[in-house]
Amino acid sequence: MPSADDIYWVDDDEYVSGVGDDAILEGNLEEQANRVVLDLNDVQLLVDAQRADRPKKTSKSMAIGEQLFQKRYNISNDQAYDLLKENYQSRVRSTIGNLTIDHSMVANRLQSPYYKVKLSKSQARSFHRPNFVIRPNTVIHFSRVRHRKKKKDKGKDITQIFASSKDLSLGDGSQYVMLEYSEEYPTVMSNFGMGSKIINYYRKKSNEDESRPKLNIGETYVLGSQDRSPFWNFGFVEPGEIVPTYYNRLVRAPIFKQQVNSTDFLMIRSTGGGEGQKYYLRSIPNLYTVGQTLPVTEIPSPRSRRVTTASKNRLKMVVFRVLRKSENERILVKGISSHFPDQNDMQNRQRLKEFMEYQRTGEDQGFWKIKATDTLPNEDGIRSMVHPEEITLLETMQVGQQFLEDAGYGGGKEDDEQHEGMSTEEKLAPWITSKNFINATQGKAMLELHGEGDPSGCGLAFSFIRTSMKGGFKAMGEPTDEKIDKSKYGGHSYNVALQQKAYEEEIARIWHAQKKDLTVPVSSAYS
Template sequence: MIVDDDLYWVDEDEYVDGVDDDAILEGNLDELAKRVVLDLNDTQLLVDVQRRDYSRKKAKSVAMREEMFQKRYNISNDQAYDLLKENLQSRVRATVGNLSIDHAMAALRLQSPYYKVKLSKSQARSFHRPNLVVRPNTVIHFSKMRHRKKKKDKGKDVHEILASSNDLSLCDGSNIVLLEYCEENPVIMSNYGMGSKILNYYRKRSDEDETRPKLSLGEVYILNSQDRSPFWNFGFVEPGEIVPTLYNRLIRAPLYKHEPYETDFLMVRGTGGGSPGQKYFLRNIPNLFTVGQTFPVTEVPSPRSRRVTTASKNRLKMIVYRVLHKSENERILVKGISQHFPDQNDMQNRQRLKEFMEYQRAGEDQGFWKIKPTDTLPNEDGIRAMVNPEEITLLETMQVSQQFLEDEGYGGGKEDDEQHEGMSIEEKLAPWITSKNFINATQGKAMLELYGEGDPTGHGLGFSFIRTSMKGGFKAAAGSVADQPIDKSKLGGHSYNVALQQKAYEEEIKRIWNAQKADLSAASISDTR
């Protein structure tokens, strides 16, 4: 028998003294329960007393009321938004995640003469195209390739393997990859000693696809069916397709592998390395890729912008701090840094030094500049963190474009196409404008012309990064969905349909991407010449 504070349960088969047997036989349990008399002092009676947990009951009741309140008054669909965020996070993880890119020490240190503060006119006009001058009737002797043991580099970090400029050479027999850009003037190109990765993007055919293809070069990166394209909305990786990609912190571009001719070779001219004069080497081309149109990842700074001013000040600090580390008394003269800033005079350098240094007018250090007492001289790691090689590369890209516009008679170009109308095609194609246009287009904030004068190939095989109006400004090529007749009365007087314009825009992107892929992935390079 179990006794509760409020209820009593009695077994039907149990005999209770003093109770009418007829009531038991007739099964009248309600009447039986009312007439039962219990003696809690009876030694033959087993009693188990159970207390109710009112705190648990109260907490459960409060939780139920809160849940009902939320279901009744929650009209924001928070649960649906949470699911959307989880889905978006998975897509960002697979395509836009920043991978680590390692650079050689020469790039991290911004080592001179490979990284200059200011490019000269001749250097800007022949950027990444050094002249190879060979005098007539000159006999060239090819030297034997140096041998570099792989065991020597095994288990070492990139900074240790490429510790000096002598390690960045094609004269030691190491494996090389030759990249040939399809654009005559790519928007952004990496500088000396800067690293890049070859990523082989593979999209699963289905969620159950466990295929992981292996290629001779590059890292395999798996895309799920719902993941975005690594080229944003300007490129595609179809299910079951492998797209090799050039990946770094500045650009992203598709790669197309080719087999070079057996008669082709690479001639290398080497200087320095402890040997006087120049040496020449001949090498085979083991790996040859054609680089598709480059997509900028970050904006190129415009002239006279804050980014240019900040980078210029930090570059001055880097040079001054390194000179201070080499000096005995941690002091410098203005003439000691003037060679690094050929475009500025001593008066301009003094004005910039006043921001973080003090001129000594008396004492043993009279006539010298020393760091302010409130500041400390940073170590080498702190100096490298002031300016990274990517920022210098963007500044050089800006300087090269400025020089080109000056040579064309535009006086350095305009900074923003939103504030100036009637710009020439050369000004619209300035890298600080096109890079901004492309990034805004990937975020859905702008639309591009896609074809026309801004096409770098001139044959409809590349994207034009010139911006156009999103309110009917995009005009699709002939024969597309946008050529369908539109009833303006159904559009409220507008001359374009938003849905048709977006569909035509996406069709044109896909057409250009497929045309470029078909042209650059030809069986041999001769097919595209």
């Protein structure tokens, strides 16, 4: 097929192939055209459809590529595409969703008893709130805080620094930051030994701004004037402003430095590690209040495929570790039953059949061994099967399920398709609110923002309950049962443009109200 450079528009409104620039300039166009046979049925022939009223004459030196540049579809890959690429690249940084988060070895291994396969009812009801019971007249002796040398950890990986649960104790004098949640029940909370970061987001005042302000705690991340907010469309980082942020793979939330009273101390109870139970008393060097936690990923519903897949992989992890410790790489079902208290032996056998074989004869009769076509993975391969974030999301789901069962809802509904028939408690199930929020950040849904779903109860946080699209978003104070003539708004009971404006204004109001309420004077907070 001839290239676009070899095809030109000529006076007789025909396509001529194989005509060079020299031929046109020398006036030999007629002679060259006589050598070309045009067949409109030729599938290799490039035909440009023109309107009947188009000008009969066009410039002989105008190529097809230049004509297409003036049409609706631009396929020339010219400077217009360069502008598009530049704009795209400037916005790619704004996602900021791939910052490296490292976990301790305890978390990577999903070490027991910190990472359980199934939470008991008592654990689900007091999630991250373990009971602290001391008998009356008990004398507590505080141990001396151990000194941890910084040189010992220099140049080491996080998994080496925090290789065991003993390294995660605050009884060794290591530096720490205390975070106090403003929500009574945060959407998701990290588990033991999982890593998080404090990111100080700073937005440039202008494109020429080269400053990089640094706070005592956290990493500085500079946002350009066109970069998207790290809080999506539910938070703001104004030009010249620094917003410290609690960041991990589960949630993102603004944090606010607080003044620590000289009379406040942290009491630490440390158990395990072969040292029994010890108590320590430490001062509080840094205290922050965490604003509303914004979920980064959806929490799975109780009977979703994600739950089933994670459960199967968790079983594989346990089985493979038991096999690696056994001499003949074989197990009995009762050897893993203690790890899965919610499943009976029959259920465990059914799952073992997927990747193991029951030995009916031979020396291994009565045992289960891995299939001959498979190989036993190493420790790194075992850890990659299930990540700590997946277990944390499953635990959050179990907590929400237990809350609904205690409230008499039988575990709640899987999703919010039947939105109108659900109670407030069911709408606030974590797998529903997290999905609503993520859809709202992508423009696929709108949230109520205020009302019964507000965790603050006073208009200082967002309600993650999805608003009904029948009546549209209602601003605070606007009557919800007001009847509007749909003929005024093209079949809607609301004006879409006015609704969007009210929605954005309500987001900004809640964000700034929360910021004002949780912020303390700079002179006292950063002294």
